[in-house]
Amino acid sequence: MDMIKTAERTYYAPQGGHPGQNELLTGRAVFTEAYAVIPKGVMQDIVTSPLPFWDKTRAWIIARPLSGFAETFSQYVVEVLPDGGSERPELDAGAEGVLFVVEGELTVSVAGKQNVLAPGGFAFLPPASGWTVRNESAAAVRFHWIRKAYEAVDGLDVPEAFFSSDQDVAPSPMPGTEGRWATTRFVDPADMRHDMHVTIVTLKPGAVIPFAETHVMEHGLYVLEGKAVYRLNQDWVEVEAGDFMWLRAFCPQACYAGGPGNFRYLLYKDVNRHARLGGYLGSRAR
Template sequence: MTYAFPPGGLPDQSVSPESTAIFTEAYAVLPASTQRDIVTSFLPGWQGMRMWVLARPLSGFAETFSQYAVELQPGGGSLTPEADRDAQSVIFVTHGQLRLTIGAERHSLEPGSYCYLPAGAIWTLFNEDDAIAGFHWVRKRWVGAEGVLPPLPMVTHDRDVRPIPMPETNGVWATQRFVDPLDLSHDMHVNIVTFQPGGRIPFAETHVMEHGLYVLQGTADYLLNRDWVAVGPGDFMWLRAFCPQACIATGDTPFRYLLYKDVNRHMPL
């Protein structure tokens, strides 16, 4: 299994600046071609790292989450990775080998590793290998609710979470749910959605959840609001609440993406 990640680098002067990048009032598309060296950022408390900020809360757009693609050099990492005690995180490893500690527990991470880190958790992350490592990092402030305890930390792997086919799809559309949808301690889900070639969302989904979709593998034609957009590995889609969406998987390999959505809480008034 392969997992896309920003390409970095910089195109040479012969390359046309024309792009499929889009930013509208309802959605944004950040193609892999836009995720270059000159748009990286750095964080205090980290060493040997850089990151692409793919999504951040914006007033009047998508407001619940941030999403980064983080690259760690050999020896890079942090003893204090999270500055916000109210922030929960999901980490999904795309390449390289990482060491994660949560309290006193130590975990070795590889491509496909998935980690949930609750708000207030004490954790560290380092690249102890000789090769560069990369991971996707999704963050959201946890919203408590009466009678609901905070979730527990979790470390698992893509291969260990069974895809659940959507009803009446003959398995061409399936979702790997890393968290039980009925576990109301969680107020965000980060899943992997897979469409086999030709599989589709057969209606325009229109719903309250905000989305971040990072294409891990394959290609598709994706409906965003009124527009059909061709997307492929490394492309990121950022959807405001109620933005209509659907897709048709193209090509001859499965179309897979990492999907964020906010769930299970009252709407703030």
């Protein structure tokens, strides 16, 4: 059994519960055609979902393929109580997955080998890898589970399963930022076998993404630590640890990091594949 090292960092994890009847309704949730903001206060008990063949488990489903919403991925925040887990976690044989632990310890088994992920622990799980998960600790474990239908390419192998952690990967500074903006990459960007990247972006206090990024990659961003003001399309929104943002492809985006500490978020994006052509064009091609 391998123990993936605990990162010397903090990560926000939802705890559930419900607000009192005497609290105001006002919130920060936003849903538009270009982006959505799901603030941490929305992740209450009433919006959790049980999952087939998972024991002692509930999930906050914060992104799913949907017309006018996420198109390429789904993302859950999963809570598993002690002695819970699943021997059949993924029912879609074509789905790849990434797990990222934010609280507690999760035992992930692939091909008969066990790996224990502590906070900051990362796992990539290719399609049909037969992985299983258990919480063998005495406390609840909470982790992100990002799922995507793997886009196979003739001549490229399917990537193998691997395990890593936030602590084990040195962030790569963005050019010209003097290290104030950096990305923790768990996959080599030049590895064409991978069709999605899940990274961690770190902005030091006062750092900025200095232009409105407008690109083909769809994004899911979960704020792990700190706070910032984020530009989404034409709007500026305040976000903090525990908030989730979905950004449609080509949605303009930028941000200023605020607060006394680092602003860090878990970032999903689809990469390394041709843009899909519609069924109409494909059916007419000869």
